[in-house]
Amino acid sequence: MSIVVINAGSSSIKYTVYKAQSLEVIQHGLIEEVSDYNDAFLQMQEDLLYHNINLREIEGFVHRVVHGGEKFHKPVVIDNEVIHEITHLIPLAPLHNPANLKGIIAARNIAPNVPHIAIFDTSFHQSMPEYVYRYPLPHDLYEHYRIRKYGFHGTSHDYVSQKASQWLGKPINELNLITFHIGNGVSACAIAKGISIDTSMGMTPLEGLMMGSRSGSIDPSIVGYLMREKGLSIDEIDVLLNKQSGLKAIAGTNDLRSIINAKESGDLHATLAVEMFCYRLRKQLGEYMAILNGVDAIIFTGGIGEHSHLVRKEVCKNLSHLGIRIDETRNLSNATDIHSDQSKVKLLVIPTDEEYQMAFYAQRKIFQP
Numbered sequence: 001m002s003i004v005v006i007n008a009g010s011s012s013i014k015y016t017v018y019k020a021q022s023l024e025v026i027q028h029g030l031i032e033e034v035s036d037y038n039d040a041f042l043q044m045q046e047d048l049l050y051h052n053i054n055l056r057e058i059e060g061f062v063h064r065v066v067h068g069g070e071k072f073h074k075p076v077v078i079d080n081e082v083i084h085e086i087t088h089l090i091p092l093a094p095l096h097n098p099a100n101l102k103g104i105i106a107a108r109n110i111a112p113n114v115p116h117i118a119i120f121d122t123s124f125h126q127s128m129p130e131y132v133y134r135y136p137l138p139h140d141l142y143e144h145y146r147i148r149k150y151g152f153h154g155t156s157h158d159y160v161s162q163k164a165s166q167w168l169g170k171p172i173n174e175l176n177l178i179t180f181h182i183g184n185g186v187s188a189c190a191i192a193k194g195i196s197i198d199t200s201m202g203m204t205p206l207e208g209l210m211m212g213s214r215s216g217s218i219d220p221s222i223v224g225y226l227m228r229e230k231g232l233s234i235d236e237i238d239v240l241l242n243k244q245s246g247l248k249a250i251a252g253t254n255d256l257r258s259i260i261n262a263k264e265s266g267d268l269h270a271t272l273a274v275e276m277f278c279y280r281l282r283k284q285l286g287e288y289m290a291i292l293n294g295v296d297a298i299i300f301t302g303g304i305g306e307h308s309h310l311v312r313k314e315v316c317k318n319l320s321h322l323g324i325r326i327d328e329t330r331n332l333s334n335a336t337d338i339h340s341d342q343s344k345v346k347l348l349v350i351p352t353d354e355e356y357q358m359a360f361y362a363q364r365k366i367f368q369p
């Protein structure tokens with residue numbers, strides 16, 4: 001018997017099939033150029049049959065949903081009310097929730113008799129206190145327009161913090177952690193006694209750190225200024241800040257590997273991009289060191305966090321006054337623990353696995369409801 005993890009995007013559907021008991025991966029798949037989601041799921045069904053996986057053997061589906069708003073604090077079994085609520089959240093995540101929803105509806109069409117579970121990128125951060133998640137704006141904007149910090153990448157921050165707890169041999173509720181998910185999207189999370197108390201992304205994934213093609217936080221007045229002075233529409237500004245900013249704007253590409261190669265050949269824009277990127281991560285580290293009452297470990301994950309020793313070094317260097325000492329040799333070798341013996345704060349590199357975490361929660365929901 002198996003569990004299928006679904007990540008339905010606007011033009012592709014990724015799926016991974018796990019053994020329901022052992023959570024071993026049986027099959028990965030990707031359906032591209034999706035226009036009709038029902039057709040895409042029929043294709044998935046055929047692909048699975050080709051690999052000898054019959055729909056009858058599937059115990060449940062688990063769907064990634066980007067925005068869960070304030071309603072969803074944990075994984076839920078999808079019913080009509082959950083579908084209604086995800087629909088109601090579309091204005092907060094217009095790029096993501098519609099595709100997630102189409103995936104859910106099409107998957108329920110091909111497998112109506114098994115549980116479908118939704119896991120939200122936001123739910124791990126629902127534990128943030130109100131003084132953290134509120135913006136200093138009129139109450140009405142929170143109460144009627146739902147404007148507040150939600151945070152994203154929750155499944156990844158959750159997964160790597162659990163892994164860190166296993167690695168350190170200490171229960172998660174006794175650990176204070178800073179987790180950095182650094183890929184194309186970039187976010188950090190301050191975790192106190194296992195619970196997210198702050199995160200860098202906001203009402204949308206645009207807030208916070210510099211990213212592959214997103215600006216991260218900028219002076220909000222820039223938006224009005226560009227509308228008045230450059231005549232940009234709000235949609236053009238959305239595209240500018242989400243798709244044409246970040247590393248891509250400064251270095252010409254969002255691929256950090258190429259940027260580092262260009263930097264090594266003396267490219268000044270690439271050098272600036274790396275400096276800007278690492279400076280913001282480092283500043284974030286300082287913020288979270290200040291709000292957590294002592295930090296046990298800092299965790300790096302995501303394509304860049306897992307693979308770029310340069311970024312990890314730039315973030316952690318010269319921080320011995322905060323109890324942070326990176327071991328250069330271990331860092332270069334991509335070891336799991338990259339702190340030196342004298343470091344009070346452990347530095348860990350932990351590959352993220354959001355699909356596994358989704359399958360894990362689905363397993364618990366299906367077998368221990």
Ligand code: ADP
Pocket residue numbers: 182183184185212254255256257258260302303304307308309
């Ligand atoms: P996404 O957020 O789209 O899942 P990833 O987590 O895969 O993205 O991260 C992609 C980023 O990781 C790219 O900028 C890529 O250049 C960078 N990356 C991957 N491997 C390395 C490496 N060995 N050194 C530096 N950067 C790397």
